[in-house]
Amino acid sequence: MDKQEEKGLGHEHNTSKVENSDQGPGRRKSFGLYVVTFFIMFGVWVVLSGKFDPFHLSLGVISCAIVAYLSADLLRPTVRGLLILLVRWVPYLLWLMKEIFKANLHVTYLVFHPRMMDLIDPKIVKFRSKLEGDLALVTFADSITLTPGTITVNVSPDGDFKVHAIDKASGEPLPGEMEARIAKAFGESDG
């Protein structure tokens, strides 16, 4: 049980198959999970309300407690898993921002190029992804769409991707490095 937890929560909440084994006797739903959910909710509440008098704060505490009680189940992983996810996600997000910026420059170059019609060569690229979890696939599809030059047209639950690429240079690197990084962020690389 412990070993599975160490492999990361990507496994734990991605596929329903793994999810079931998650509910084994060894894993009780921890009180800490409610606390973490509550504090995330309360942070958002404070930011959005911006009022610090006791009346509004107590309203926030009550409603956050109710929502945390109802929805803590949605955050399947344990508190420790949540932290692991954060640690793995931040580097991926930074890398994604860098890629988005680079790719944006490329598309902007295409847009303003006088001979734009000669440079672009739209193609539908098809490939099969090694990723397994639903969440990992969705993240991959959204990341592809966010990096300019490529739009995800279709994803099947098995990982068949159809991607519209604006020119050769945009479509070539797929699935490549991005997939490997997502697999790492979701703990699937060693699976």
Next chain:
Amino acid sequence: MDIMNIIVCVLLFSGLFFLTGGAVGILRFPDFYSRLHPAGKLDTLGSLLAMTAFALFNLHHFSMGALLTSLKILLIVVFIFLASPTATHGIVDAGVRAGLAPWTKGEKRR
């Protein structure tokens, strides 16, 4: 505070540059699918840069209220980053379902 102003200006103008690129791209690209490339994504980075500039400029006179407003502006960016690829995918999917073939090299522009 002059450095702050310069940073804000640079961010704002690069954001505007990408937003302009998005608008020009929609007009120049040859078909439905390729037009979505600038429409869906240059806008995302453009608004990210512009919103960051707003959030920084808002912190010029630091106070609790200003900080909260800046955080809210950054929340807008987060939601754009979630919603924009989803919307783009929805539009592409609608095009594919309607049976529109993508433009390929050598065809006349549509």
